[in-house]
Amino acid sequence: MKLTAAISYKVEELAEITDSEIIGNKDLRINNARGIEESGGSSVTFADQKEYLELALKSEAAVIVSSQQICKELDSNLKEKKTFLLTDNPRRVYAQIADLLTPRPYESGEISDKSVLADTVKLAENISIHPGVVIAKNVEIGKNTVLAPGVIIGPDVKIGANCLLHPGVIIERETIIQDEVIIQSGAVIGSDGFGFATDENGHHKIPQQGNVIIESEVEIGANVTIDRGASGPTVIRQGSKLDNLIQ
Missing domain, CATH: 2.160.10.10 (Hexapeptide repeat proteins)
Incomplete structure (x- = not known):
């Protein structure tokens, strides 16, 4: 069976695909999409409410998908340490990115001799x-x-x-x-x-x-x-x- 290669995208590529605005490091490379608590140093997460943005800023996520309005509502120095993808519909954009970063299960490109x-x-x-x-x-x-x-x-x-x-x-x-x-x-x-x-x-x-x-x-x-x-x-x-x- 073929092994699926690791999937990763630069923030700049994700912004172009999802028509989002970048605030921060456009050259960061992201290889997974996770919830706020599960995020790591190469993760993208999302925050579609102010209280979730507060949590996301304290998480290990490298990139946060959010909106201009929510970011303006929150005054925090932590925002300078994160990269943002800003959009009117953070949940939808996060879903697009998660789909890009998630390999399809069972995909091998082969026909089993046991079929x-x-x-x-x-x-x-x-x-x-x-x-x-x-x-x-x-x-x-x-x-x-x-x-x-x-x-x-x-x-x-x-x-x-x-x-x-x-x-x-x-x-x-x-x-x-x-x-x-x-x-x-x-x-x-x-x-x-x-x-x-x-x-x-x-x-x-x-x-x-x-x-x-x-x-x-x-x-x-x-x-x-x-x-x-x-x-x-x-x-x-x-x-x-x-x-x-x-x-």
Whole structure:
């Protein structure tokens, strides 16, 4: 398995990426994003309230993401010892930076010889497929997508680029997953809906003939189940975020 290289950025680079203003040393190199109490000498943290800025100034963090208004509210000599990235939305900018500095889990760029792939599977470049993954016929998977251990993909599924499927995810037949989708462990996508016709002889299953479409930039929490439609598709719209245990 390939080892992920350490990720680091100069403050100047982070400011350009996040459209933030630098106060302090633009040449500092940062390699992790942490909460105030967990920060170290190469960390960036954030303070979106005055009381948090007071704590951040006393922390070991090298860089603090905050706002002009909050910095003006606090009169402290400690501000001269820190480097700041100033923005109108410190929490959002911190999230951007944390995303840049955090390697994607399970990303290896390799296909395990302990996975099982049908002959008709189509893979783009830089796919990571871990042990225990099973992929059925006529599946298409886009570039940079990661399938963690134990993922099962049914037939005729299409998965886009830059997706991450955590361990134990099951994607049933004919599901369509667009780009930049994250699915947490244990989720089941595309299983049959609960459809029955009832008469005096009991309950009779109605075939579930639809599928599931998950649009781009969706995140689905652990152990979520999303059923296929009875006739048309079940659609999760672009940018939706689903918490754990939703059915």
